[in-house]
Amino acid sequence: xxxxxxxxxxxxxxxxxxxxxxxxxxxxxxxxxxxxxxxxxxxxxxxxxxxxxxxxxxxxxxxxxxxxxxxxxxxxxxxxxxxxxxxxxxxxxxxxxxxxxxxxxxxxxxxxxxxxxxxxxxxxxxxxxxxxxxxxxxxxxxxxxxxxxxxxxxxxxxxxxxxxxxxxxxxxxxxxxxxxxxxxxx
Numbered sequence: 001x002x003x004x005x006x007x008x009x010x011x012x013x014x015x016x017x018x019x020x021x022x023x024x025x026x027x028x029x030x031x032x033x034x035x036x037x038x039x040x041x042x043x044x045x046x047x048x049x050x051x052x053x054x055x056x057x058x059x060x061x062x063x064x065x066x067x068x069x070x071x072x073x074x075x076x077x078x079x080x081x082x083x084x085x086x087x088x089x090x091x092x093x094x095x096x097x098x099x100x101x102x103x104x105x106x107x108x109x110x111x112x113x114x115x116x117x118x119x120x121x122x123x124x125x126x127x128x129x130x131x132x133x134x135x136x137x138x139x140x141x142x143x144x145x146x147x148x149x150x151x152x153x154x155x156x157x158x159x160x161x162x163x164x165x166x167x168x169x170x171x172x173x174x175x176x177x178x179x180x181x182x183x184x185x186x
Contacts, residue, residue, distance in 0.1 A: 026142030
């Protein structure tokens, strides 16, 4: 038993966070889709909306605070835990809206993955195309949601890094220009 605990302690924090995100998203799916029976509806709009909203609110008020207090979260080469406590009210509001939007978008993309899986299964089994052959269930939902959520996070980080690089490069060019102007005047 001691060996198992030691091996778990040696696992990188990123992989632990991914595992907990999978478990958390599967639990939210279980409670919302099955517990509130949105998974049994004829239309999927309510399921997608309330599942995305539940994921966003759960991430904001349960998952992110617990994970940031337990693990050192590295984002763009820096530890992001301190940044969470140093936000202004406007930054915090933007962060909350962005988290809910990101979760809604991730759940919407998960629904498209499920739609694609159902179309493929129905095509291979010669079933009607509108039949649900592969319904929502927590474990698969958690895996797909976690992958899409991480990809959206990496894309956002890429946009921020690119923007910062372009913005800083412009400032450095301006500084070099200002230095050369001041040297030419002297």
